[in-house]
Amino acid sequence: DGGITQSPKYLFRKEGQNVTLSCEQNLNHDAMYWYRQDPGQGLRLIYYSQIVNDFQKGDIAEGYSVSREKKESFPLTVTSAQKNPTAFYLCASKRSGRGQETQYFGPGTRLLVL
Amino acid sequence: AQSVAQPEDQVNVAEGNPLTVKCTYSVSGNPYLFWYVQYPNRGLQFLLKYITGDNLVKGSYGFEAEFNKSQTSFHLKKPSALVSDSALYFCAVRVPLSGNTPLVFGKGTRLSVIA
Numbered sequence: 518d519g520g521i522t523q524s525p526k527y528l529f530r531k532e533g534q535n536v537t538l539s540c541e542q543n544l545n546h547d548a549m550y551w552y553r554q555d556p557g558q559g560l561r562l563i564y565y566s567q568i569v570n571d572f573q574k575g576d577i578a579e580g581y582s583v584s585r586e587k588k589e590s591f592p593l594t595v596t597s598a599q600k601n602p603t604a605f606y607l608c609a610s611k612r613s614g615r616g617q618e619t620q621y622f623g624p625g626t627r628l629l630v631l
Numbered sequence: 632a633q634s635v636a637q638p639e640d641q642v643n644v645a646e647g648n649p650l651t652v653k654c655t656y657s658v659s660g661n662p663y664l665f666w667y668v669q670y671p672n673r674g675l676q677f678l679l680k681y682i683t684g685d686n687l688v689k690g691s692y693g694f695e696a697e698f699n700k701s702q703t704s705f706h707l708k709k710p711s712a713l714v715s716d717s718a719l720y721f722c723a724v725r726v727p728l729s730g731n732t733p734l735v736f737g738k739g740t741r742l743s744v745i746a
Contacts, residue, residue, distance in 0.1 A: 521674075523674075547731065548731035550733050550734075552736075557640070557738060557739075558738060559721065559736045559737055559738035559739050560675075560721065560736040561736075562733050562735075565731075565733050567731040575733065605672075607674055607675065609675075611731055613731060618663055618680060618682055618725070618727075619665070619677050619680060620665075620677075620733075620734055621677065622667075622674035622675040622676075623674050624673060624674045625672070625673065625674050627672070
């Protein structure tokens, strides 16, 4: 996990509420990623960002939003439009350049709906 | 489109026996292949990767994997399983079309090592 922090570890969302998951890295990595993990479905990509002030939608972006104003930070907002948000959310990052192929993951945030 | 298949949801093996966790991939182009391990309520830990070169790659905790281009496979192996190897294992692939394209993951295989 080291160098990538996610907070909080557990997050509870009420109906109609937007919530924001934090992801911070001190590894000087250029690219950052958000995945959602559901039992039996593996990891599915929500959004990713290759550089500051730029991001792309992944396979399941609907109901989510992101920003990348700083290199170290890539927060994910789960909006009220996401009807089934209960899942384990994983943030990852990666350095750019040849030989820098590995994505490293944070410890995750578990989101539960009240 | 890239995809990864892990055909077994669950693999059970006795402690001390060899283990294999299977992975096949589908990509256009030369793949970069990865294995990660996940313990309960934790993030994913990197185990090993194949980028180029020797088809047999060695990684953390005594694991290894063999890249087989003709069979489009990248099976994870360990000669002697430990109870502590029990976890969820993910295979992932990326085609380096541009530098930071995301990994595509399989659905995971739960490994259970029985004492």
